Amino acid sequence: EPEVTQTPSHQVTQMGQEVILRCVPISNHLYFYWYRQILGQKVEFLVSFYNNEISEKSEIFDDQFSVERPDGSNFTLKIRSTKLEDSAMYFCASSTGLPGNTIYFGEGSWLTVV
Amino acid sequence: QKEVEQNSGPLSVPEGAIASLNCTYSDRGSQSFFWYRQYSGKSPELIMFIYSNGDKEDGRFTAQLNKASQYVSLLIRDSQPSDSATYLCAVLMNRDDKIIFGKGTRLHILP
Numbered sequence: 001e002p003e004v005t006q007t008p009s010h011q012v013t014q015m016g017q018e019v020i021l022r023c024v025p026i027s028n029h030l031y032f033y034w035y036r037q038i039l040g041q042k043v044e045f046l047v048s049f050y051n052n053e054i055s056e057k058s059e060i061f062d063d064q065f066s067v068e069r070p071d072g073s074n075f076t077l078k079i080r081s082t083k084l085e086d087s088a089m090y091f092c093a094s095s096t097g098l099p100g101n102t103i104y105f106g107e108g109s110w111l112t113v114v
Numbered sequence: 115q116k117e118v119e120q121n122s123g124p125l126s127v128p129e130g131a132i133a134s135l136n137c138t139y140s141d142r143g144s145q146s147f148f149w150y151r152q153y154s155g156k157s158p159e160l161i162m163f164i165y166s167n168g169d170k171e172d173g174r175f176t177a178q179l180n181k182a183s184q185y186v187s188l189l190i191r192d193s194q195p196s197d198s199a200t201y202l203c204a205v206l207m208n209r210d211d212k213i214i215f216g217k218g219t220r221l222h223i224l225p
Contacts (some may be wrong), residue, residue, distance in 0.1 A: 033212065043158060043202065043215040056212055091157055102148070103204075103213055105157040 002026045004106035006092050012112045013082055021077045021109045023092030032075045033093040033103065034067065036060070043091070049075065050097070082113045118205050120216035128224050133190040135219050137203030140184070146206040147179055147186045148213060151199045158202055158215075162188070193223045 005024045013019050025032050034046040047057040047067055054067065064080045075094075079086055092106040117140040127133040135149075146165040150158035164170045164177040164186065176189040186205075190197055200218040207214060 035215075042217040043152075045212045045214060048212045089155075089157075102160060102163050104160065105150075108157045 002028075004092055004094055004104055006090075006106035006109050008109055009107065010110040010112070012114060015084060015113055016081050019079045019082055019086075019111060021079075021090050021092070021111070023075045023077070023106055024073050025075055025092065025094030026104060027073070028096065029094035029104075030097045031055075031095045031103075032067075032069070033095075034077045035091045035093060035105075036088040037091065037108075038085075038088045046077075046090075079111075082111075084113050087111060087113045118203055118214050118216035120201075120203050120219045122217055123220040124222050125219055126222045126224055127193050129193055129195060131193055133193045133197065133221055133223070135188040135190075135201050135203075135221065137186045137188075137216055138184055139186070139203075139205045141205070141207050142181075142184060144181075144184075144205045144207055146213075147177070148204040148206075149175075149177060149186075149188045150202040150204060150215075152202055152218065153199050158204075161201075190221075195223045195225050197221060198223045 007022045032049040035043050037043045045058050047061045048055045066078045068076050089108045091108045093103045095103045119138045148163045149161045152158045162177045164179045170177045174191045178187045200220050202218045203216040204213040
């Protein structure tokens with residue numbers, strides 16, 4: 001069964017460092033997303049991406065965040081200068097955009113900022 | 115502010131009984147509704163989606179949608195210990211292309 005894959009599964013980084021989280025969405029999907037979940041809290045929307053551009057972003061997705069689809073398969077989230085409060089599980093997701101718009105999630109990348 | 119509300123629980127249900135999970139949403143124009151299951155430290159796993167009023171059944175799971183009341187629920191029949199998890203209600207908001215999650219309800223099935 002097709003799945004969304006994410007790397008790394010866990011990353012520890014020092015505050016102020018740049019981090020890139022990588023995702024390979026399901027191959028026939030057209031919409032791509034990043035969500036995050038701080039430990040013990042709800043899953044929060046960060047950004048959606050369609051047709052090679054950001055279609056929507058939340059107030060969390062400020063100037064330190066960026067997304068890119070550098071080739072036909074990868075979808076990346078870059079955090080330019082990490083802060084302690086960026087420590088969270090980051091989920092990549094994708095969907096076809098068809099009616100129902102079912103969104104499938106990757107296994108997540110744990111980011112720990114120290 | 116567009117919201118999805120769930121009781122955080124924990125909801126304790128004896129093994130074999132029916133677990134009933136509820137969710138309300140604020141955006142009357144919302145189109146599609148999803149239930150995800152999340153085990154601790156894992157990613158959300160889609161259980162069901164529904165976008166028409168009424169009931170939708172899949173195995174032991176039944177999703178119920180009432181758009182007039184802005185209410186969606188999930189019933190789990192013959193509850194098993196492996197059903198113990200957090201259940202996330204998610205809603206595709208009107209004219210948006212993202213889904214918004216509730217905080218989730220922790221379900222604990224008592225052996």
